[in-house]
Amino acid sequence: MIKIINYKHGNSLKPILSRSQFSYDNINKKVKAILEDVKKNGDKALIKYNKEFDNADTKTLEVSKKEIDSAYNRIDNKFKKTLNLAYKNIEKFHRMQIRNGFITNEENGIVMGDIINPIEKVGVYIPGGTALYPSTVLMNVIPAKVAKVPEIILVSPPNKSGKINDIILAAAKISGVDKVFKIGGAQAIAALSYGTESVPKVYKIVGPGNIFVATAKRLVYGEIAIDMFAGPSEILILADENANPIHIAADMLAQAEHDKLASSVLITTSENIAVKAKEELYKQLKNLSRKEIAEESIENNGKIIITKSLDDAIFISNELAPEHLEINIKEPFSILSKIKNAGSIFLGANTPEALGDYLSGTNHVLPTSGTAKFSSPLSVDDFVKKSYYTFYTKEALHKVKDNIINFAENEKLEAHANSVRVRFEK
Amino acid sequence: MIKIINYKHGNSLKPILSRSQFSYDNINKKVKAILEDVKKNGDKALIKYNKEFDNADTKTLEVSKKEIDSAYNRIDNKFKKTLNLAYKNIEKFHRMQIRNGFITNEENGIVMGDIINPIEKVGVYIPGGTALYPSTVLMNVIPAKVAKVPEIILVSPPNKSGKINDIILAAAKISGVDKVFKIGGAQAIAALSYGTESVPKVYKIVGPGNIFVATAKRLVYGEIAIDMFAGPSEILILADENANPIHIAADMLAQAEHDKLASSVLITTSENIAVKAKEELYKQLKNLSRKEIAEESIENNGKIIITKSLDDAIFISNELAPEHLEINIKEPFSILSKIKNAGSIFLGANTPEALGDYLSGTNHVLPTSGTAKFSSPLSVDDFVKKSYYTFYTKEALHKVKDNIINFAENEKLEAHANSVRVRFEK
Structure with missing residues (x-):
């Protein structure tokens, strides 16, 4: 029976805050071997793993535009309408998150600001198996699309017939995915992280997955970006x-x-x-x-x-x-x-x-x-990154010249000081 | 001698893109032991490691306000002015990054948006040793301050006299740090991640560090947030x-x-x-x-x-x-x-x-x-997080009722459909 707890102000929160967690057995070694194999053998390794883990024969890994269109045409009209309504609402909400870079030039001879650019290539992992969630496709792809990511790659494991389910492909089409590949597990994360003959290397991977996917994401994190560790x-x-x-x-x-x-x-x-x-x-x-x-x-x-x-x-x-x-x-x-x-x-x-x-x-x-x-829902912010920029005229630099030199000297970085000095020599 | 490479359009970029990397020997085991020790033994472990790694006797770990003020008073006036000018400019630039949440209520009976809140507790790691960089203090603390983080904890290893250098403390004072602790290495990351008798647990740690610090950050990542892995x-x-x-x-x-x-x-x-x-x-x-x-x-x-x-x-x-x-x-x-x-x-x-x-x-x-x-310079964004919110009236919910049920049924999640149905029963 579910417990009813009477809380009084000042009571310990321990029994209330305790949470279940996914158990992460140490499968690092297994997953590392898969990552290495895909890095080295590319598509060949991917085709092998499709057979081994998903019992699927896949000669080609990419799903053609035609296959995607057929899948979309096959799903029933009612659900098609629902998917399109969801797309419209999700897209509308996420459009509110679009940000422009800023510029500031209050002081004479100084221009500064930030520039916001989309990440150029993003991978979206969608689980296969019995629990098929087209909503996950919409939620992960639409913010990337709104952020203007030029290349969005969706990967999902094939079923035994070597195919991805129609409702997943339909959601991919509606949300504007650029390419779809029939690969899953740690091997799909490897393919997106390193690139293979057919799968493009991406700079960020989002989307949920089982323990193999989560472990692979943790291992490649740093080389490329990932979304978050979901509990x-x-x-x-x-x-x-x-x-x-x-x-x-x-x-x-x-x-x-x-x-x-x-x-x-x-x-x-x-x-x-x-x-x-x-x-x-x-x-x-x-x-x-x-x-x-x-x-x-x-x-x-x-x-x-x-x-x-x-x-x-x-x-x-x-x-x-x-x-x-x-x-x-x-x-x-x-x-x-x-x-x-x-x-x-x-x-x-x-x-x-x-x-x-x-x-x-x-x-x-x-x-x-x-x-x-300390973290946020998935949003357009997750698919862009900023660059700062600064412009000073010689006069503007002259005004702060001594301060920079003073700072550099206090940090014992002489060449830093020199880089300012040389601009005022002769 | 430095190489001069003649690049022709279409040439391989490999020789150009190759980069040096910090070598991360596998010190996971060592670092894990330190994390566990601090988790279990708190301040006692921290005092022990100060002696062991930094050759410093530290009975109390926190630096008092008085010590910080004295350090500030001891630094020379010229550098004080430089630090304050840097503070002013950094604060001004980062103020441009403050964002407000948005609200949208275009449709009758629907209100949605996001709310932006500061992370409540943030830790800043500042390296010790011979390379003392007060600029690092300003750069890591000011964006957190601008984001209105209510509690900013700075940690830095003590020198042999059991103290933190004056210019680091002065920069901490100028940038508005709330508390300073004399702890370093993996043990400082542990203290901030788990909390001890004297060191508060934080939700995010930023700031550079040696391989022990970087490894510890990688190990606690997920339980709390970290900034980035710096090369x-x-x-x-x-x-x-x-x-x-x-x-x-x-x-x-x-x-x-x-x-x-x-x-x-x-x-x-x-x-x-x-x-x-x-x-x-x-x-x-x-x-x-x-x-x-x-x-x-x-x-x-x-x-x-x-x-x-x-x-x-x-x-x-x-x-x-x-x-x-x-x-x-x-x-x-x-x-x-x-x-x-x-x-x-x-x-x-x-x-x-x-x-x-x-x-x-x-x-x-x-x-x-x-x-x-795929990632951005440190900014105010790194010290806030978003929450989404949604309000529907019964009429607004009624309009999309069938779509939600349809979506839930396609995902075979019956209780999801029920949660909408029950609101229109009887």
């Missing part, structure tokens, strides 16, 4: 006595059905809501198709916490720094400024997380495991 | 026939004196400039106090490349993605839009890199080793 998905619901326990339970279960390690936490100021939400959880659980997963998630990682005040609830929320935060209280906007650490915040009774998972427009790639304390 | 420092100078070879050589040597692994590259369309810059390099080298370091850097990692056209030079520059780029041509602004990958760009004859190292205001913490292809 189990999680939701925190803040509720007062006005919330509807049926909705709360449904939202907790939507999180729980993802993964046995997923966690659903309710913090409420109302004992009544706590008790009723608990009842509802077990009632709704009965009929779920993914009952087994959801139940284990709720039993092991679910928590219901009762606090004396809303401030205590907010305090715990900020310490937890949840991936998803639903604020299900009477005036949800009234406490928005107090929320310091959270990935995506859903306000009010009619904003279930599922809305943001699919199509309100915010990104569903979010910081997990408390990393919202 | 050897580097400059690329693009010059046409109008450039002054004396200035070019001086700027190359300013880079070369940092480190034997530092690299200085000149790309020029003028054979005359190539030859003269080479002569000047060896002439100026003779009298440098750090001659040995600079010479080894120039001999091993210096390059002079002659190209047929400015476009070829720009092409190579974008492939190299240099940390520092000087554009020393007649009309430097004319090619700015063609520069895709570079950390900090210095335009024209009178903008030596040393200006940006110290006090023009741009940050000197920059992406090295070609990572400018």
Whole structure:
């Protein structure tokens, strides 16, 4: 049974903050061997691994434009419309994040600023297998597209027929991917990191994956950029006595059905809501198709916490720094400024997380495991980088000449001082 | 002797793009043991390591406000003025980077946007030893301060007298650090990552360090955030026939004196400039106090490349993605839009890199080793994080209800669909 914890201000947060984690067995050695193999043998290694790991015969690794178009034409019209609506909303939201570089020239003879350029080549990893998430394609590709990344490469493991599923290809087409390759696992990360005969080398890889993918990303990190290390998905619901326990339970279960390690936490100021939400959880659980997963998630990682005040609830929320935060209280906007650490915040009774998972427009790639304390949801910012620029006239440089020399001398870097001096000699 | 390479369009870039790298011997095991020790034994372990690694007796680890003030008072007035001028310029430039969250409510019943909050606790690592760089303090602390980080902790190893050097403390005071601790190496990274009796746990660590510091940062990365993995420092100078070879050589040597692994590259369309810059390099080298370091850097990692056209030079520059780029041509602004990958760009004859190292205001913490292809100079952005927020009315949710259910069903996530359905039942 899910625990109900009575929290009093000043109590230890330890039992509340404990979290499930993916277990990362040490498979570094295995993954390193795969990386080396692909680096050395290119496409040949990729074709071999497709056979070995995915039981797929793939003579060519790239999916042709024609195949992508056919896949798009095959998906049903209703879902096509849904995908296109999601695309429209996600694109619109992310357009708000486009930034221009700045320029400053307040002082005579001085011009400075930053320039924002897209990363030139980006890879997107999309898992295969039974859990096929076209939403993940949209969420990872659209911000890159909005950032004007000129080359977006999608990779995904082939199924036994040597193909990528239609709904993944359709989502790739809608979101504007440039090239698609049938490769998965650590070998796909290797191909994107080093490049092969057919797969272009990229400068950044985003997208979720299993432990082999995550380990490979960790190993190539530094040589190229990666997005983040995702932990189990999680939701925190803040509720007062006005919330509807049926909705709360449904939202907790939507999180729980993802993964046995997923966690659903309710913090409420109302004992009544706590008790009723608990009842509802077990009632709704009965009929779920993914009952087994959801139940284990709720039993092991679910928590219901009762606090004396809303401030205590907010305090715990900020310490937890949840991936998803639903604020299900009477005036949800009234406490928005107090929320310091959270990935995506859903306000009010009619904003279930599922809305943001699919199509309100915010990104569903979010910081997990408390990393919202220092990291951000996926955004256009993740697909651009800045360069600073500076221009000084000789007169402007002359004004600060002695200061630069003074600074360089204090750091005992004589050649630094010289580089200014030579400009005023003779 | 430094090589002069004649590049023809279409030639392999391999000999040009090869770079020196810090060698990371595998010291993971050693560093892991230090991390564990500090996690378990806190301050006691830190005091032990101060004795063991820095030969310093430190009963208390924190530097008192009084000690910091005394250090500030002891530094000479001229340098105090220089530090304060640098502070003013750096602060002013970074203020241009402050961003506000956005809000969008174009559609009836829908409010969405992002909120930007500072990271609540940040640690700054400053190396000790003989190379004392107060500029590094300013560059790492000021953007955090501008981002409104409420708690900035500076750590730096003690010298043999158990103290941190005056100029480091003075720079800490000027830039507005909240607390200073006399700890260094992997043990300092551990203290900031886990917290001890006296050292607060932080959520992000920035600042350069030796191999122990870099390895420790790599190991804690994910649990907390880190800035970047810095490689050897580097400059690329693009010059046409109008450039002054004396200035070019001086700027190359300013880079070369940092480190034997530092690299200085000149790309020029003028054979005359190539030859003269080479002569000047060896002439100026003779009298440098750090001659040995600079010479080894120039001999091993210096390059002079002659190209047929400015476009070829720009092409190579974008492939190299240099940390520092000087554009020393007649009309430097004319090619700015063609520069895709570079950390900090210095335009024209009178903008030596040393200006940006110290006090023009741009940050000197920059992406090295070609990572400018996917990462940015240190900025205010590195000290904030975003949260998304969404509010829908019941009517707005009703409009997209079927689309969410349709999407969830296509992803076989029934509880996701339920979480929307329950809101319209009864």
